[in-house]
Amino acid sequence: MAALTPPEKIWFNGQIRPWFEATTHVLTHALHYGSSVFEGIRAYDTPAGTAVFRLTEHIDRLFDSARIYRMEIPYSKEDIINACKEIVRTNNLKQAYLRPVAYFGYGGIGIVPGPETPVDVAIAAFEWGAYLGEGTQERGVDVGVSSWHRLAPNTMPTGAKAGGNYLSSALIAREARRHGYAEGIALDAQNMVSEGAGQNIFLVKKKKLYTPPLTASILPGLTRDAVIVLAKQLGYEVIEQSIAREALYVADEIFLCGTASEIVPVRSVDSMKVGSGARGPVTHAIQKKFFGLFTGETADTHGWLEPVENPTSAQVRAIYA
Numbered sequence: 001m002a003a004l005t006p007p008e009k010i011w012f013n014g015q016i017r018p019w020f021e022a023t024t025h026v027l028t029h030a031l032h033y034g035s036s037v038f039e040g041i042r043a044y045d046t047p048a049g050t051a052v053f054r055l056t057e058h059i060d061r062l063f064d065s066a067r068i069y070r071m072e073i074p075y076s077k078e079d080i081i082n083a084c085k086e087i088v089r090t091n092n093l094k095q096a097y098l099r100p101v102a103y104f105g106y107g108g109i110g111i112v113p114g115p116e117t118p119v120d121v122a123i124a125a126f127e128w129g130a131y132l133g134e135g136t137q138e139r140g141v142d143v144g145v146s147s148w149h150r151l152a153p154n155t156m157p158t159g160a161k162a163g164g165n166y167l168s169s170a171l172i173a174r175e176a177r178r179h180g181y182a183e184g185i186a187l188d189a190q191n192m193v194s195e196g197a198g199q200n201i202f203l204v205k206k207k208k209l210y211t212p213p214l215t216a217s218i219l220p221g222l223t224r225d226a227v228i229v230l231a232k233q234l235g236y237e238v239i240e241q242s243i244a245r246e247a248l249y250v251a252d253e254i255f256l257c258g259t260a261s262e263i264v265p266v267r268s269v270d271s272m273k274v275g276s277g278a279r280g281p282v283t284h285a286i287q288k289k290f291f292g293l294f295t296g297e298t299a300d301t302h303g304w305l306e307p308v309e310n311p312t313s314a315q316v317r318a319i320y321a
């Protein structure tokens, strides 16, 4: 797993501050109760300059997650979008992983945060490599079905990207790593395939793509959505339906997708080879289409690339050259 290299600055409660000054008290509500909501977003160095992938939709999801927990973010969506771009520019990053987080802060220790508990907001932007390791997007990863299931819909909503949910992800991922797998695949409360600890999942069978529906205790991933759109553009049928565990064992191809991991082929599940045990042609075609968005080979027909107008970006360099 790629380590974090600290950048110089971070956006914290409306100000650009030195990275190591963005600290909080140990009695911060979120530290005790997991009461934070956050996003993981990537900015890419495209031929037209640094651009953030689906920034507005990520911030929409951040605000949706906050709403589910009745958390009022004390900034507008526009403020947060601008702050995301600003912190990428300030840190002089051509490509970055962005982590906006809103959380119940210091000022009360009751489970239900009251008016004495502020909502703090931070936005970090830093260089971060492939989440499942360098080379995994070509080589693929080994995964195992977890004994830990995803949260049932009447326990904690997986549609909210909340800090507390990631205790479930940590159990799934840790168990997988203990067994020598790169990642764990969780089933939902009905024992149907849900998702990875931090990625959505797709199966390919006879050139058709299958993915669990939004009702399978998944996070509605923006990469998942992009894959669905791009796969259809490539002429593949994409079917959102309940997937039984055994379908994993007889799939021609499987891949995981998410902002941090991007698109990663799965070469084995529970120590059984998937297809030939190497990246399959459909996965490869979808990867090419997806990464083509950032090299300019795939047209951005949906306005997914939101420029940061980074002075170090290719576009501005070209203007001033």
Ligand SMILES: Cc1ncc(COP(=O)(O)O)c(C=O)c1O
Residues within 6 Å of the ligand: 040, 169, 195, 196, 197, 198, 199, 200, 218, 219, 220, 221, 222, 223, 224, 257, 258, 259, 260
């Ligand atoms: C549990 C979980 N599922 C799926 C995803 C993929 O979502 P996205 O593509 O929006 O990053 C993530 C990553 O954020 C995640 O944490």
